[in-house]
Amino acid sequence: MSRQSRNSRYEPINWHEIFQKIDSDGDGYILRSELKQYLLRTPVSEVPLSDDMVDSMLYHVDYDNDGFINLQEFYGLVNVPVDSKTRSIVQRTLVATAFSLAPRSQVSHGDRHYIAEYSCxxxxxxxxxxxxxxxxxxxxxxxxxxxxxxxxxxxxxxxxxxxxxxxxxxxxxxxxxxxxxxxxxxxxxxxxxxxxxxxxxxxxxxxxxxxxxxxxxxxxxxxxxxxxxxxxxxxxxxxxxxxxxxxxxxxxxxxxxxxxxxxxxxxxxxxxxxxxxxxxxxxxxxxxxxxxxxxxxxxxxxxxxxxxxxxxxxxxxxxxxxxxxxxxxxxxxxxxxxxxxxxxxxxxxxxxxxxxxxxxxxxxxxxxxxxxxx
Missing domain, CATH: 1.20.1540.10 (Rhomboid-like)
Incomplete structure (x- = not known):
C-alpha cells in the first residue's frame, strides 16, 4: 500500500500529525515561503497548483501576516474557501509533502528572523x-x-x-x-x-x-x-x-x-x-x-x-x-x-x-x- 493510499478519502486524516511532519524543527511554525515551495513542487494531480493561487491561499490563512503558519492557520489552509476540487488537491499535496520530508531535525529554520521572536x-x-x-x-x-x-x-x-x-x-x-x-x-x-x-x-x-x-x-x-x-x-x-x-x-x-x-x-x-x-x-x-x-x-x-x-x-x-x-x-x-x-x-x-x-x-x-x- 502506498503512503498516499493510507490517507484516502475514506480514512480520517490527522492534520495535527501532518503539520508536525512538515514543521521540521518542531517549534510550532512553518515558514510561509517554505510551505509555498512544498506545495508547488509536490505534484499530486494533472492540474498543479499555480504560483498565484498558492500565494493567495497562504496570504488568506496567515491571519497575523508574520510570515509563519501556525497550527490554527494550517487548519485554515486545509479548509481554505475555494472550490472542492482545488481544496482536495491542496489537502493531498500537504499529505504527500509530509510523508516526503526527512525526519524531524533539531535545526531551526535558517531564515528565521530575530525580530519575529519579540513577544510581550x-x-x-x-x-x-x-x-x-x-x-x-x-x-x-x-x-x-x-x-x-x-x-x-x-x-x-x-x-x-x-x-x-x-x-x-x-x-x-x-x-x-x-x-x-x-x-x-x-x-x-x-x-x-x-x-x-x-x-x-x-x-x-x-x-x-x-x-x-x-x-x-x-x-x-x-x-x-x-x-x-x-x-x-x-x-x-x-x-x-x-x-x-x-x-x-x-x-x-x-x-x-x-x-x-x-x-x-x-x-x-x-x-x-x-x-x-x-x-x-x-x-x-x-x-x-x-x-x-x-x-x-x-x-x-x-x-x-x-x-x-x-x-x-x-x-x-x-x-x-x-x-x-x-x-x-x-x-x-x-x-x-x-x-x-x-x-x-x-x-x-x-x-x-x-x-x-x-x-x-x-x-x-x-x-x-x-x-x-x-
Missing amino acids: CPPPLLIPLLCTAQVGVFIYYAMTMGDVGPYSPVPWSSPLIYDPKRRLEMWRFISYMFLHAGYVHLLSNVVVALFVGIPLEMVHKWWRLLILYIAGVLAGSLAASLLDPKSYLVGASGGCYALIAAHLANIIINWAEMPFNWVRLVVLITLMATDIGVFAYMTLTNTASRVSYVAHLAGFVAGLLVGMVTLRNLREHKWEVVLKWVGLVIFLALITAAIIIHVFFPDLIGLYPPMPERRLSESLIKAPEPTVSV
Whole structure:
C-alpha cells in the first residue's frame, strides 16, 4: 500500500500529525515561503497548483501576516474557501509533502528572523521590577538619611553595601546592586537596564536575564574586591554591563538571524572601547576616581561568557556549541578562583580581616571613601 493510499478519502486524516511532519524543527511554525515551495513542487494531480493561487491561499490563512503558519492557520489552509476540487488537491499535496520530508531535525529554520521572536506575552517584568526595587531602596535611604544629591546619600552602614570588613556576610557580594551613590548614579543604571534589558527579556525571557544580571553583579564585586580590596562598593553597573555584553553574545550566536547585526556590533565595540580607554587614561595618569572600572569590565566579561550559554540560539551550529561550553568553563573557573582567593588566601590581595560581628561605630564605618560602580 502506498503512503498516499493510507490517507484516502475514506480514512480520517490527522492534520495535527501532518503539520508536525512538515514543521521540521518542531517549534510550532512553518515558514510561509517554505510551505509555498512544498506545495508547488509536490505534484499530486494533472492540474498543479499555480504560483498565484498558492500565494493567495497562504496570504488568506496567515491571519497575523508574520510570515509563519501556525497550527490554527494550517487548519485554515486545509479548509481554505475555494472550490472542492482545488481544496482536495491542496489537502493531498500537504499529505504527500509530509510523508516526503526527512525526519524531524533539531535545526531551526535558517531564515528565521530575530525580530519575529519579540513577544510581550508574558510581558517583560524582571528588569522593571529590579529597577523599581533600586529606586525604592534609594528613596528609603534618602528619606532616612535626609540627604539627596547627585552623589549622595551613600548608606555606609546599610546591610546591603559591600563592606570589605564584612565579606563573610556573603549576600553583600550581590545585594550591593540595590544601593546607589546619588540620583545620577541611580538614573544611569536604571536607564541602561531598561533600554538594554527589556528588548533582551522580550526575546530570551526573564530567567535567562536574571542569571546574566546576577552573574555580572557577582563578577563585578569579586573583581573589585580582588583589585581594590579596601574599598566599599555600591551600584548595579556590573549587572548593567552584563546586559550590554549579552547583546554582543546575542549577536555572535544569532548573527545570520539578526537584522542590523553590523550596526549593533559597532555600537557595542564603541561603547566598550570608550570605557576601556577612560579606564586606561585614569590608570596611567593616576587620576583619583570613585568609579570601579574593574567592576564594569568583570560584569561585561561575565555577561559575554554566560550570555553565550543562557541566551536562546535560533540556529545552533557546532562551533557555537563548542564556544558556549568553553565560555561556561572559563566563567566558572574565574569565579571559583576568585572565591578560593577570598576564602583561603586573603593576605595575597591585602583584604581586611573579616569582621562579621557588629562592633564598629558609625563614625569608623564612615571613614573610607567607597568605590562606586557607575
